[in-house]
Amino acid sequence: xxxxxxxxxxxxxxxxxxxxxxxxxxxxxxxxxxxxxxxxxxxxxxxxxxxxxxxxxxxxxxxxxxxxxxxxxxxxxxxxxxxxxxxxxxxxxxxxxxxxxxxxx
Amino acid sequence: xxxxxxxxxxxxxxxxxxxxxxxxxxxxxxxxxxxxxxxxxxxxxxxxxxxxxxxxxxxxxxxxxxxxxxxxxxxxxxxxxxxxxxxxxxxxxxxxxxxxxxxxxxxxxxxxxxxxxxxxxxxxxxxxxxxxxxxxxxxxxxxxxxxxxxxxxxxxxxxxxxxxxxxxxxxxxxxxxxxxxxxxxxxxxxxxxxxxxxxxxxxxxxxxxxxxxxxxxxxxxxxxxxxxxxxxxxxx
Numbered sequence: 001x002x003x004x005x006x007x008x009x010x011x012x013x014x015x016x017x018x019x020x021x022x023x024x025x026x027x028x029x030x031x032x033x034x035x036x037x038x039x040x041x042x043x044x045x046x047x048x049x050x051x052x053x054x055x056x057x058x059x060x061x062x063x064x065x066x067x068x069x070x071x072x073x074x075x076x077x078x079x080x081x082x083x084x085x086x087x088x089x090x091x092x093x094x095x096x097x098x099x100x101x102x103x104x105x
Numbered sequence: 106x107x108x109x110x111x112x113x114x115x116x117x118x119x120x121x122x123x124x125x126x127x128x129x130x131x132x133x134x135x136x137x138x139x140x141x142x143x144x145x146x147x148x149x150x151x152x153x154x155x156x157x158x159x160x161x162x163x164x165x166x167x168x169x170x171x172x173x174x175x176x177x178x179x180x181x182x183x184x185x186x187x188x189x190x191x192x193x194x195x196x197x198x199x200x201x202x203x204x205x206x207x208x209x210x211x212x213x214x215x216x217x218x219x220x221x222x223x224x225x226x227x228x229x230x231x232x233x234x235x236x237x238x239x240x241x242x243x244x245x246x247x248x249x250x251x252x253x254x255x256x257x258x259x260x261x262x263x264x265x266x267x268x269x270x271x272x273x274x275x276x277x278x279x280x281x282x283x284x285x286x287x288x289x290x291x292x293x294x295x296x297x298x299x300x301x302x303x304x305x306x307x308x309x310x311x312x313x314x315x316x317x318x319x320x321x322x323x324x325x326x327x328x329x330x331x332x333x334x335x336x337x338x339x340x341x
Binding site for chain 2: 008011012013014019022023026027029030052055056058059060062063074
């Protein structure tokens with residue numbers, strides 16, 4: 001499985017450590033909140049809310065350089081619009097992967 | 106360009122601010138996590154450019170666009186280009202950028218916005234010039250300012266320290282010089298045909314040798330001014 005990385009953040013920061021640090025800190029704060037909201041929406045079974053949560057999480061996936069995972073999230077989001085939960089398991093694997101990764105940065 | 110950022114995701118707002126800081130012409134005034142707060146801000150403040158996330162909960166970017174009365178330029182930020190299609194019905198939408206944002210693509214969008222800004226300024230200047238041509242001007246007579254409709258003037262004659270302005274309805278004597286008034290008159294309508302006369306070329310009835318007939322006035326045309334006069338007339 002592909003691994004998250006900081007290539008995008010490094011490119012954006014252009015060597016400015018303070019920008020890099022700020023972005024990492026925001027991701028470390030925002031990602032767990034968004035993940036929590038996602039699981040709450042899964043519990044409630046409201047597809048529109050799940051779709052919104054996935055959409056927001058998708059951006060974090062792309063920022064962390066997870067190209068294939070981004071496609072998986074895209075497909076899951078499309079399925080959710082059709083009230084179909086297909087892709088949930090793979091999507092949640094990505095969430096677990098990121099959860100582990102952000103502990104290391 | 107004064108700009109604001111609207112995106113429900115803090116990461117996205119910080120990324121946008123970082124990119125904006127790289128471009129000198131951009132001045133980020135505020136950033137908002139939702140469109141409602143931005144609308145309140147825009148009711149009191151003017152901006153040149155908005156970076157707008159389309160996909161936001163409750164009141165999304167498209168709802169926001171529809172709510173604007175005098176929209177500034179907008180650059181859409183989205184993860185899904187399909188969402189941007191509808192927004193392109195609006196001519197104030199400059200571009201859309203896909204997340205995650207990359208600097209080079211971002212810079213191109215800003216260049217587009219700057220071009221649009223220049224084009225808007227140019228249109229404004231042209232409109233202002235055209236308006237000036239169609240507009241009136243004021244003359245001061247006996248401490249009164251009297252509005253004169255420019256196209257109604259058919260002749261202006263120098264009379265020592267004064268000028269006589271002849272209009273369709275009335276004549277006015279004003280303390281001024283032909284040179285001063287000539288500067289205020291639109292070239293498209295008026296021509297100095299003699300050191301003592303400026304005429305409205307649209308009011309010429311006929312031209313004979315070295316004179317023109319305007320209303321009932323026969324006005325001499327200087328030899329040096331004749332070529333210019335002939336050039337300005339629509340000759341068959």
